[in-house]
Amino acid sequence: MKSRLIGMGMLLLVTLSAPVAGQAQKAVVRGLLVDSLTQEGEPFATIRIFRQQKPDKPVAMTVTDMEGRFEQEVSGKGDFEILFSSVGKTSKAVPFSLRGDRTVNLDTVYISEDMQRLKGVEVVAQRPLVKMEVDKMSYNTEDDVDAKSSTVLEMLRKVPMVTVDGNDNITVNGSSNFKVYVDGKPNVMMSSNPSAVLKNMPASSVKNIEVITNPGVKYDAEGVGGVLNLVTDKASGGKAGLSGYNATFRGMASTKGFSGGAYFSMQKDKFSMTVNANVANGDIDDSEISASREQLGEAGSSFLDNSQKGRTDVLVKMGNLNLGYEIDSLRLLSASFGLMGFDNNSDYNTITSMRGGIYGDGFNYTGRSKQDNGSYSINGSLDYQRSFADNKDRMLTFSYLISSSPVNTDSYSLFDGEPENPFLNLTNRYTDVHRNTLENTFQMDYTSPLKPGHLLNVGLKYISRNNYSDSKYYLDENGGYIYNESNSLNYKHNNDILAGYAEYDGKWKKWGFKGGLRYEYTWQNVKYVVGQGENFSMRYGNLVPSANLSYMLSANQNIGMTYNMRISRPGIGYLNPYVDKSDPTSVSYGNTDLECEKAHNLSLVYNLFTSKWIVNLTLRQGFCDNAIESYSFYKDNILNTTYGNIVKNRQTGLNAYVNWNAGPKTRIYLNGGLSYVDLKSSELDLANSGWQTNAMLGAQQTLPWNIRLSVNVIGSTKQYNLQGWNTGFNAVMGSISRSFLKDRLSVSITGVTPFSGKGMEFKSYAKGRDFANHTCMLLPIRMVGISVSYTFGKQQATKQVKRTIRNTDVKEMKSETEGIGNMLIK
Numbered sequence: 001m002k003s004r005l006i007g008m009g010m011l012l013l014v015t016l017s018a019p020v021a022g023q024a025q026k027a028v029v030r031g032l033l034v035d036s037l038t039q040e041g042e043p044f045a046t047i048r049i050f051r052q053q054k055p056d057k058p059v060a061m062t063v064t065d066m067e068g069r070f071e072q073e074v075s076g077k078g079d080f081e082i083l084f085s086s087v088g089k090t091s092k093a094v095p096f097s098l099r100g101d102r103t104v105n106l107d108t109v110y111i112s113e114d115m116q117r118l119k120g121v122e123v124v125a126q127r128p129l130v131k132m133e134v135d136k137m138s139y140n141t142e143d144d145v146d147a148k149s150s151t152v153l154e155m156l157r158k159v160p161m162v163t164v165d166g167n168d169n170i171t172v173n174g175s176s177n178f179k180v181y182v183d184g185k186p187n188v189m190m191s192s193n194p195s196a197v198l199k200n201m202p203a204s205s206v207k208n209i210e211v212i213t214n215p216g217v218k219y220d221a222e223g224v225g226g227v228l229n230l231v232t233d234k235a236s237g238g239k240a241g242l243s244g245y246n247a248t249f250r251g252m253a254s255t256k257g258f259s260g261g262a263y264f265s266m267q268k269d270k271f272s273m274t275v276n277a278n279v280a281n282g283d284i285d286d287s288e289i290s291a292s293r294e295q296l297g298e299a300g301s302s303f304l305d306n307s308q309k310g311r312t313d314v315l316v317k318m319g320n321l322n323l324g325y326e327i328d329s330l331r332l333l334s335a336s337f338g339l340m341g342f343d344n345n346s347d348y349n350t351i352t353s354m355r356g357g358i359y360g361d362g363f364n365y366t367g368r369s370k371q372d373n374g375s376y377s378i379n380g381s382l383d384y385q386r387s388f389a390d391n392k393d394r395m396l397t398f399s400y401l402i403s404s405s406p407v408n409t410d411s412y413s414l415f416d417g418e419p420e421n422p423f424l425n426l427t428n429r430y431t432d433v434h435r436n437t438l439e440n441t442f443q444m445d446y447t448s449p450l451k452p453g454h455l456l457n458v459g460l461k462y463i464s465r466n467n468y469s470d471s472k473y474y475l476d477e478n479g480g481y482i483y484n485e486s487n488s489l490n491y492k493h494n495n496d497i498l499a500g501y502a503e504y505d506g507k508w509k510k511w512g513f514k515g516g517l518r519y520e521y522t523w524q525n526v527k528y529v530v531g532q533g534e535n536f537s538m539r540y541g542n543l544v545p546s547a548n549l550s551y552m553l554s555a556n557q558n559i560g561m562t563y564n565m566r567i568s569r570p571g572i573g574y575l576n577p578y579v580d581k582s583d584p585t586s587v588s589y590g591n592t593d594l595e596c597e598k599a600h601n602l603s604l605v606y607n608l609f610t611s612k613w614i615v616n617l618t619l620r621q622g623f624c625d626n627a628i629e630s631y632s633f634y635k636d637n638i639l640n641t642t643y644g645n646i647v648k649n650r651q652t653g654l655n656a657y658v659n660w661n662a663g664p665k666t667r668i669y670l671n672g673g674l675s676y677v678d679l680k681s682s683e684l685d686l687a688n689s690g691w692q693t694n695a696m697l698g699a700q701q702t703l704p705w706n707i708r709l710s711v712n713v714i715g716s717t718k719q720y721n722l723q724g725w726n727t728g729f730n731a732v733m734g735s736i737s738r739s740f741l742k743d744r745l746s747v748s749i750t751g752v753t754p755f756s757g758k759g760m761e762f763k764s765y766a767k768g769r770d771f772a773n774h775t776c777m778l779l780p781i782r783m784v785g786i787s788v789s790y791t792f793g794k795q796q797a798t799k800q801v802k803r804t805i806r807n808t809d810v811k812e813m814k815s816e817t818e819g820i821g822n823m824l825i826k
Contacts, residue, residue, distance in 0.1 A: 025075065025076065025077065025098075025100065026073050026074065026075050027073070027074055027098050027101050027102055027103060027104055028071060028072070028073050028074075028102070028103050028104070028452075029049070029070075029071070029072050029073075029074055029082065029096065029103075029104045029106065030069070030070060030071040030072075030103070030104070030105055030106070030452065030453070031069075031070060031105060031106030031107055031108065031109055032067070032068050032069050032070075032107070032108045032109065033045050033047075033064050033068045033069075033070060033084055033086075033109050033111055034068055034108050034109065034110055034111070035089075035110075035111060035112075036110040036111060036112040040068070041064070041067040041068020041069065041131075042064060042068045042084075042086055042089070042111055043064060043065065043067070043068060043131070043609070044063055044064060044086070044610075044611055045063065045064045045068070045070075045084055045085065045086035045089075045111070046061070046063055046084070046085045046086065047061065047062045047063060047064065047070055047072065047082060047083070047084055048060075048061050048082070048083045048085075049061070049072065049074055049080055049081070049082050049083075050080065050081050050082075050083065051076075051078060051079070051080055051081075052078075052079040052080060052081055052095070053078070053079075055081070059074065059075070059076075059080075060072050060073070060074050062555065063555055063556075065555065065556070065609075067131060067133075074098065076098065077098045077099060077100065078097070078098060079095065079096075079097050080095070080096055080097065080098065081093050081094070081095050081096075082094050082095075082096065082106070084109060084111055086111060089111045089112065090111065090112055092109060092110075092111045094106060094109055103452045105452050107392070107393075129143060129144055129158075129614070129659060130160060130609075130614050130616070130657065130659060131609075133550075133607075135212065135213060135214035135215075135216065135514070135548045135560075135562055136210060136211065136212045136213065136214075137159070137160050137161060137210070137211045137213070137616065138208050138209070138210045138211075138231075139155070139158065139159040139160070139208065139209045139210075139211075140207075140208055141155050141203050141206050141207065141208060141209055142207045142208070144158070144203075144700075146203070146700070146710045146735055147203040147204050147206075150202075150203045150735070150750070151198065151199055151201060151202060151203055152198040152199075152201045152202070152203050152205075152206055152209070152230065153170075153195060153198040153199040153201075154203065154733065155203045155206075155209065156170065156198065156209065156228075157671065157696045157712065157714060158669065158671055158696065158698065158712075159209050159211055159671070160211065160616050160618075160655065160657035160671060161173050161211045161213055161226075161618065161655055161657075162211055162228070162671075163673060163694050163716075164195075164714075169195060170194050170195055170198075170228075172211060172213075172226050172227075172228055173211075173213045173226050173601070173620065173655075178226055178227065178228055179226075179227050179228070180194050180198075180227075180228050180229075180230070181227060181228070181229040181230065182229075182230050182232065182320070182338065183229075183230070183231060183232055183322075183336070184229060184231075185336070185379060185381055185401060190340075190377070194228075197316060197318075197340070197342060201278060201280075201316075201318065202250055202252070202259065202261055202278060204248065204250055204263075204789060205232060205261060205263060205276055205278060206230045206231065206232055207231050207232055208230075208231040209228070209229075209230060209231070210227075210228070210229040210230075210231060211226065211227075211228060212226050212227040212228075212229060213226045213562070213603065213618075214226065214546060214548055214562040214563075214564050214601075214603070215227050215546075215564070216503060216514065216516065216546050216548075216564075217501040217502070217503050217516040217517060217518035217544065217545075217546050218445070218457060218459060218501060218503060218516075220461075220499070220520070232274070232276065232320070243267055243268045243269060244266070244267055244793065245264070245265060245266035245267070245793045246264075246265050246791060246792065246793030247262070247263060247264045247265070247791070247792060247793055248262070248263040248789060248790065248791040249261075249262050249789065249790050250262075250787065250788065250789035250790075251787065251788055251789075252785055252786070252787035252788075253785060253786060253787075254750075254783050254784060254785025254786070255782075255783050255784055255785065256282050256283065256284070256783050256785075257280065257281050257282030257283055257314075258280070258281055258282075259278065259279065259280035259281070259282075260278070260279055260280075261276070261277060261278035261279065262275075262276075262277050263275070263276045263277075264276075270325055270326040270327075271323075271324070271325050272323070272324040272325075273321070273322065273323050273324070274320075274321075274322045275319075275320070275321055275322075276318075276319070276320045277318065277319045277320075278316070278317075278318045278319075279315075279316065279317050279318075280314075280315070280316045281313075281314070281315050281316075282313070282314050283311060283312065283313045283314070284311060284312050284779060284780065285311045285780070286309065286311070286780060287309070287310060287311065287312065287348075287777070287778070287779055287780070288307070288308070288309050288777070288778040289307070289308040289309075289348075289775070289776070289777045289778075290305075290306070290307045290308075290775070290776050291304075291305070291306045291307075291773065291774065291775045291776075292304070292305050292306075292773070292774045293305075293306075293639070293771060293772070293773045293774075294771060294772045294773075295357065295358075295634055295637070295770060295771050296769075296770045296771065296772075297357060297358065297634075297770065299357045299358050300356060300357045301356055301357050302354065302355075302356050302357030302358050302359050302637075303354065303355050303356050303357070303359075304352065304353070304354050304585060305352070305353050305354075306350060306351070306352045306353075306585075307350065307351050308348040308349070308350045308369070309348065309349055310346065310347050310348030310349055310369075311346070311347060311348075312344065312345070312346040313343075313344070313345045313346075314342070314343065314344050314345075315341075315342075315343040316340075316341070316342055316343075317339075317340065317341040318338075318339070318340045318341075319338065319339050319340075320336065320337070320338040320339075321336065321337045321338075322334070322335075322336045323335045323336070329387075330386060330387045330388065330389060330392070331384075331385070331386055331387075332383075332384070332385040332387075333382075333383070333384055333385075334382075334383045334385075335380075335381065335382050335383075336379070336380070336381050337379070337380045338377070338378070338379040338380075339376070339377070339378055339379075340376065340377040340378075341374070341375070341376050342373075342374075342375040342376070343372075343373065343374050343375075344371075344373040344375075345371070345372050345373070346369075346370070346371050347368070347369075347370050348368070348369045348370075349366070349367070349368055350366065350367045350368065350369060351364075351366050352364065352365055352366075352367070352585070354423060358423075358637060359423060363421065363423050363424075365415055365416060365417035365424075365426060366415075366416045366417070367413065367414055367415040367416060367417075367426075368412075368413075368414040369411075369412070369413055369414075369582070370411070370412040370414075371409065371410070371411045371412075372409070372410045372411075373407070373408075373409045373410075374407070374408045374409075375405070375406075375407045375408075376404075376405065376406050376407075377403070377404075377405050378403065378404045378405070378406075379401070379402070379403045380401070380402050380403075381399065381400065381401045381402075382399070382400045383397065383398070383399045383400075384397065384398045384399075385397045391449055393447070393449045393455075394447065394448045394449060395445075395446070395447045396444075396445070396446050397443075397444070397445045397446075398443070398444055399441075399442075399443045399444075399445075400440075400441065400442055400443075401439070401440075401441040401443075402438075402439065402440050402441075403437075403438075403439045403441075404436060404437070404438045404439075405436060405437045406434070406435070406436040407433070407434070407435040407436065408433070408434055409431070409432075409433040409435075410430070410431070410432055410433075411430070411431040411433075411582050412428075412429075412430050413428065413429050413430075413582045413583065413584075414428050415427075415428060415584070423637075424584040424585065425584055426584055427475050427476055428475075428476035428481075429473070429474065429475055429476065429581065429582065430473075430474040430476075430481050431471065431472070431473055431474070431580070431581075431582060432471075432472040432474070433469070433470070433471045433472075433578075434469075434470045434471075435467075435468070435469045435470070435572065435576075436467070436468055437465065437466070437467045437571075437572065438465070438466045438467075439463060439464065439465045439466075440463070440464045441461065441462070441463045441464075442461070442462045443459065443460070443461045443462075444459055444460050444461075445457065445458075445459040446458050446459065450506075453506060453507040453508075454504075454505070454506040454507070455504070455505040455506070456502070456503070456504055456505075457501075457502070457503040457504075457505065457516070458500075458501065458502045458503075459500070459501050460498075460499070460500050461497075461498070461499045461500070462496075462497070462498050462499075463495070463496070463497040463499075464495075464496055465494065465495040465496075465497070466492075466494050467492065467493040467494065467495075467571075467572040468490070468491065468492045468493070468572075469489070469490070469491045469493075469572055469576045469578060470489075470490045470491075470530075471488060471489045471490075471491075471576075471578040472488050473487040473488045473581070485530065487579065487581065488530055488531060489528070489530060489531035489576075489577065489578040489579075490528070490529035490530035490531060491526075491527075491528055491529070491531065491533070491572075491576055491577065491578065492525075492526070492527045492528075492529065493524070493525075493526050493572055493575055493576075494524070494525045494526075494527075495522060495523070495524050495569070496522070496523040497520055497521070497522050497523075498520070498521050499518060499519065499520040499521075500518070500519055501516060501517065501518040501519075502516050502517060503515065503516030503546075504516060510551055510552040510553075511549075511550070511551055511552075512548070512549070512550040512551070512552075512560075513547070513548065513549050513550075514547070514548045515545070515546060515547035515548065516545075516546060516547075517543065517544070517545055517546075518543075518544040518545075518546070519541065519542070519543050519544070520541065520542050520544065520567075521539075521540075521541040521542075522538075522539070522540055522541070522542075522569070523537075523538075523539055524537065524538040524539070524540075525537045526575075526592060531577075531578070533577060533592070536592075540596075542567055542596070542598075544564075544565050544566070544567065545563070545564070545565055546563070546564040546565070547562070547563050547564075548560060548561075548562045549561050549562075556608065556609050556610050557606075557607065557608050557609075558606075558607050559604075559605065559606050559607075560604075560605045560607075561602075561603065561604055561605070562601075562602070562603045562605065563600075563601070563602050563603075564600075564601050565598065565599070565600050565601075566598075566599050566601065567596045567597060567598050567599070568596060568597040568599070568628070569596045570594040570595075570596070570628060570643070572590075573590065574590050574591065574594055574628060574643050575590050575591065575592050575594060576589075576590040577589055577590050577591070577592050578590070585638065585639060586638060586639035586640070586641065587638055587639075587640055587641070588640070588641040588642065589640075589641075589642050590642065590643060591642050591643045591644060594628060594643060594644070594645060595626060595645050597624055597626060597627055597628055597645070598624065598625070598626060599622060599623070599624040599627070599649075600622065600623055600624070601620065601621070601622045602620070602621045602622075603618055603619065603620040603621075604618070604619045604620075605617070605618050605619075606618075611661065612660065612661045612662075613658075613659070613660055613661075614657070614658070614659040615656075615657070615658050615659075616655070616656070616657040617654070617655070617656055618654070618655040618656075619653075619654050620651075620652070620653050620654075620655070621650075621651070621652050622649070622650070622651045623648075623649065623650050623651075624647075624648070624649045625648050626645040626647075627645070627646075627647040627648070627649040628643055628644070628645055628647075629643065629644065629646055629647040629679075629681070629721070629722050630642070630643050631643075631644065631646065631681075631684060631722065631723060631768070632723065632766065632768055632771065632773075633768055633769070633770065633771075634768075634770045634771055639771065644683065646681045646683045646684060646722075647679055647680070647681050647722055648679070648680045648681070648682075649677075649678075649679055650677070650678040650679075651675055651676070651677045651678070652675060652676050653673055653674065653675030653676070654673065654674050654675070655672070655673040656670065656671075656672055656673070657669075657670070657671050658670045665701065665702035666699070666700070666701050666702075667699065667700040667701075668698070668699045669697075669698050669699075670695065670696070670697050670698075671695070671696045671698075672693065672694055672695030672696065673693065673694055673695075674691070674692075674693045675691070675692055675693070676689070676690070676691050676692075677689060677690065677692060677720050679720065679721070679722045681722055684722075684768070684769075685769075686722055686723060686768070688720050688721065688722055688723070688724070688725075689720065690718065690720045690725070691717070692716070692717055692718060692719050692720060693716065693717050694714075694715070694716035694717070694728075695714070695715060695716070696712055696713070696714045697712070697713050698710065698711065698712035698713070699711055705738070706738060706739065707736065707737070707738050708736070708737050708738065709734075709735075709736050710734060710735045710736075710737075711732070711733075711734045712732070712733045712734070713730075713731075713732055714729075714730065714731055714732075714733070715728065715729065715730035715731075716728040716729055716730075721766075723766040723767055723768055724764060724765040724766035724767055724773075725764065725765055726762065726763070726764045727761075727762060727763040727764070729754070729760060729762065730754065730755045731752060731753065731754045731755065731760065731781070732752070732753055732754075732755070733750070733751070733752050734750070734751050735748050735749065735750040735751070736748070736749050737749070743791075744790060744791050744792060745788070745789070745790050746788070746789045746790075747786070747787075747788050748786070748787045748788075749784070749785070749786050750783075750784070750785050750786075750787065751783065751784045751785075752781060752782065752783045753781075753782045753783075754781065754782070759778045759779060759780045759781065759782075760778070760779050760781050761776060761777070761778050762776070762777045762778075762779070763775065763776050763777075
């Protein structure tokens with residue numbers, strides 16, 4: 001750390017005292033300094049440039065930025081040497097010559113650990129956890145002491161531009177509409193069930209978490225909030241003469257469940273492979289939900305009260321296999337296969353009472369609600385990357401991706417009451433739902449440097465997406481379930497999407513610009529195999545712009561402005577017209593007339609990164625005139641819930657992330673946001689608005705005997721929607737951990753508790769023209785757990801494909817388990 005600070009101080013001194021260069025010819029020397037093992041950019045490394053004839057006095061000095069990039073102006077002609085030094089690393093000298101050149105590009109320079117120094121010296125400098133650009137941020141989970149004992153969801157609370165509320169619902173860049181990727185490839189399961197899946201995924205299996213707030217035109221146009229990319233130690237090819245392996249086994253047990261996993265990585269010359277497998281099981285007992293609903297009508301107010309008590313069990317299974325082969329120095333081949341399963345089983349006893357208005361003297365009944373849900377995500381991909389000998393930054397990539405996401409749901413609604421009564425139909429019922437989305441994606445990307453610091457990216461993409469939903473409805477007749485075709489539905493919804501993009505990325509001294517256009521054309525066909533509805537087809541195109549403008553205030557400060565337009569095609573969950581009648585007092589269904597959302601986002605960004613401070617401030621404004629929103633209304637005394645492009649959404653927000661390395665063993669950080677949301681619907685004649693905020697304040701401390709302590713306090717205020725709000729929350733999370741056997745064995749004890757009581761209370765309120773609804777959910781989230789991980793082996797870093805398929809083009813419905821089923825393993 002001292003060398004970095006000294007280097008930055010000397011840079012400032014040289015900058016202030018340097019004489020005018022007169023008529024001497026100048027050249028710009030640039031490149032990228034990379035850790036040879038992790039393949040990550042080396043931040044804040046000191047750079048000195050010497051004339052080879054006078055090696056005792058540097059002619060120029062600078063430091064690398066957060067990404068490890070450097071750029072320095074040098075005067076004169078002749079032979080020079082550039083010297084790189086960084087804490088805990090072996091100094092690296094690279095010769096170069098100036099013969100009238102305007103630019104010298106050193107490309108990628110590798111720096112390695114100084115094993116002799118590390119053996120005798122305790123390196124206490126803390127590596128920065130966050131790397132920030134105007135349009136993207138990366139959180140280094142690998143270097144966070146909490147990663148060995150936390151889940152990915154818990155780590156997300158620390159990530160800038162990401163919010164996780166008390167019910168574990170996730171928003172990115174102020175929006176719940178975002179996409180989740182693993183190693184740059186989409187994962188339908190994670191995008192539709194992000195909270196439930198990431199809650200059960202160990203943070204130690206993820207190397208970095210990337211938040212891409214302005215994805216650019218290389219990405220699909222969908223996903224209003226952006227892209228959340230989980231980067232693992234993926235295999236993508238080795239190098240001749242290198243070999244090795246490493247493996248990690250981990251396990252965790254808590255008062256809410258257990259989890260375990262294994263990671264294995266190996267390399268043999270040009271071939272590399274990684275295998276990652278995880279399983280997690282959790283349950284919540286004695287969960288309570290109470291709801292009261294008032295129906296307004298000519299007969300006066302009618303009241304319905306409902307209470308539920310029961311349990312939810314969740315089982316998550318994940319496995320990934322990645323293979324890589326470097327054909328030669330210019331050609332790289334990689335393949336991957338991933339499987340994820342999410343089983344959610346719930347069983348609740350219910351009590352319902354009705355009184356007043358249309359119910360007269362009232363009516364009571366009891367019941368039982370059971371649901372078995374099995375969801376899967378299956379992905380396979382193949383990438384071929386071709387570089388060119390004249391310039392290795394010029395690349396051509398061909399990619400193929402196939403993915404399938406079958407969902408099977410069995411729901412039983414059982415009632416203790418008269419099947420026929422003047423108020424409700426209380427016949428026992430059973431629903432069997434099978435749903436799937438099958439995608440085949442073909443993509444070509446080409447990147448070509450126009451000149452140093454200037455890139456042109458172009459590409460083509462084709463997606464074939466086939467959705468189907470087969471929902472069978474059964475009624476109990478004389479003790480047996482009989483198929484009811486009139487209330488069943490078999491529905492097919494197919495999309496073919498052809499897209500092309502062009503993007504320019506350039507830098508001029510302190511200025512940077514990246515912008516481009518993307519055009520997508522969609523062919524949509526809908527067919528009803530069983531059920532009422534008319535087949536139809538649609539054709540439409542979307543032109544999507546994106547732009548980033550940045551300015552370097554200094555070597556460790558930048559500001560920028562971003563703009564993008566994003567669209568969201570409604571997924572099958574929003575479109576599916578099947579009427580869910582599992583609750584006799586309410587029904588829900590999709591809307592086949594939904595159009596794709598069109599949202600515009602503008603942001604102003606400030607970044608500061610030094611060895612002690614990392615600061616990000618983002619002021620954002622978003623607006624959408626046809627946002628998809630759920631809404632409820634009464635019809636025939638039954639509450640109906642569906643979706644529509646009915647909302648004008650305006651949201652102004654400020655996100656702040658501050659990390660202070662108060663000492664070599666102390667880290668204090670704040671991650672939070674404040675926003676004002678304004679929602680209006682002329683179709684429903686409704687409006688709602690208000691301020692909402694969330695924050696996480698945390699500290700990490702290394703104690704004597706290398707014991708690491710972490711404490712995090714989280715909280716939020718009300719969150720608003722069109723018809724109401726949800727209450728905020730507060731809780732404390734903590735962990736204490738220690739590593740043994742040269743950091744190969746790690747043991748952690750973790751705990752979570754709300755500020756009051758062992759349960760956390762969540763309230764929500766919704767109001768329409770003819771109803772008002774209050775709901776309260778009490779979840780026993782207090783938890784204590786212990787986790788253990790063990791790592792052995794050693795392996796060199798692998799080479800990775802730089803371009804791959806990134807599908808972001810569907811607005812998925814979040815699983816219902818995002819509510820009660822989410823509060824599981826911490």
